[in-house]
Amino acid sequence: MLKNSTIKPGHRRARSRGGWLRATTLTALTAGVALASTAHADVDAGATLPGEQSGNVTIAAPMRSSVLRTQATKVQWISHQDCIDNIQLTFNPVVTTLATGKALVAFVSNTVDDCKQNSTRNDPTRCHHLPVVSGTESQGSPLVTFKAQDLTELMNVANCGDDVADAGTANATAPLSLKIYFMVAPPAEDLVAGNPNINFAIFSDSGIDLWGPPPPTGLMVASGDEALQITFTDGANEASDRLGYYIYVDDGTGKADGGASMTTTTGGATSTGAGVTTGVGAGGSTASSSSTATAGGAGGASSTSTTGVGGNGGASTSSSSASSASSTSSVAATSGGATTTTGSATPSAGVTSGGNTDACNPSTVVGTCTAASLSLVPGATPSDVSLDAVQTGNVGQVSSLKNGKGYVVAMAAYDDVGNIGKLSALACGAPAPVDSILRVYKCDGGLTETGCGFCSMGGDRGGSFGALVSAGLVVAGFAARRTRRHRAARASRGAR
């Protein structure tokens, strides 16, 4: 019987990176074979998963060897970072009565090619055969592990998609849904309902999405009190998988006040930089998932800026330990008055910061920012999430900044798999003190007690307390008088 949505999830859940699942690629861990009754006990009979099932093969949701990335909602999909980390997906197909000499085989295909069709199944360009286990057991529930990079390469995407020329743009952001088939010795015929030889299960809630959505456009930064407000226009989102935007802020040192630490990388295995429009070199390759990253690539040929910027270090599990050969330099702040709202960045000499920001009559200096001296590089892909995110609307805010200090702002979109797209064009601004009521009141002479709001409660004459006590005495007096009169009236009635 062929039916939809009958695959049941198991109880096991993903383990953190480096957990107990370290199986070889496409190798069945037959040591984990257990009796079918035991395997069935692991199945949550109440729930269903997307897919199909027929015969004596059932499949539960796979387990991930790595925890999900922040904000990701597609649990079993492979993101760019998953591919870089080469995470593992481990399935636990349950086969009852696996006959001697029969083998459990696996295929992976996109959602267009149907591996149930014999001709498609035998086309290695459409259905990728994954030999899993040769059956010697009459029953079994092997653990079958796939590695992310193998899956992506089988789907003809090498180097986790970093070699794609337009990776991260609107042309290359479409996610690829996958179907993973588990079959018991499929006959050389189409697998159709009613065929007693049909034993298979399909898991169809997985896929590959290696590119984040394109960045927003038209960033405008408005200054606030110790804050910046960013308005923007949504970028293209053909895949409709964008969940929101991260805001990255750089004060010229690569680390923003109140925001996440900022490192960007173009990743990839190349050691020499391929210049992007702003002269960004590709990052050095990352040897492994450890924190050791190679030096960044050479500066790319820039078409718009005067100097190319060397690529940052390769992706690292710890952004703070990634070494970088970037030519990024810190920015010297210049003194000046309070800075005000600025629009989109026009690359110039550096970040301008203001001084004397808390005076009642600050002078006004317009902050400027530059692309060439910062760790924020338009078109580069951030290696880490930001604490400042926008999920709805087209206005974001970054707070806990310093007034009078220049900041460069960029944004990147993220999708439901956890991919972060490329950085937008830069914009800059400087938080500045505002004419709040308390500040204006103070500057206009209203502050008389060094800002102590409750000082007046005691009063220099104590009048308030006196009035309060007087009012209390009046009320108490009325009450006492009324009580006495009531007692006297009752006494007189009793006397009569």
Added chain:
Amino acid sequence: MKPVLRASLASLAVASLLLLAAPARAQATHVSDTDWRRLDRSDSLGKSASSQNFTFELRFGQYFPEIDDKPGLTKDKGGFLPYKAVFGHDDKNNARSNDQFYFGLELDYLPFRIPYLGALGPGLGWGYTHTSSAANTSGTTNVSATSTAFTIFPMHLSAVLRLDELMRRTGFPVVPYAKIGLGLGIWTGSPVPTDFSGTGATWGMHYAAGGMLALNFLDPRASARLDETSGVNHAYIFGEFMRANLNGLGSTPTFYLGSTSWVAGLAVDL
């Protein structure tokens, strides 16, 4: 016909008409809808109605903070005192009034009855008024991305006199009242400069006078049932002139928080 006879016949005719009219009215009205009880039953009400010791008010009105009235304040470059300068414009720098919506609650305990006058007792009131506006970047007329806000909680503990004897004795549904007592305003402002407290308080005096219109006459039976089931003796709408003179009571407060305003609302006797 003699004038005396003519007058007698006329009187007889009028009396006959009245006698005829009364049964007709009685026939036109269904028996179950009749209400033979007196409308004014203040004497019996005093015995059969539930006790009446509390009054609860829901209050709504405008509030005009007198922050700019504090002596010593200087005007800004635009010629405005601080509160007007900050809150006297909208988010697009258009001029607007700086009056604020006011909401309040008040509970009066009136255990003392003054013969032929009314009830007297303490009343505790709490209010809330808030305003906010986009703040300009300092030293400019550019609207910034930061809002500034100011909130006042005007409160008072007052002696309340409600002159309800007229209503109790005649059924005339108007109750004048007056309040006088000690006021207290708690304020909060934001954002807070580094050398300034973001909250504080100012003492003062509180005065109010107003009138309440009892709504029981609209449906006496429903009012009686309400009293029996919930203890609510009367429901009122009221209007009140309120003067909150929150200027520190001789001390030097950070803010003058008072206002002179009209307040309206709903009240119930419990």
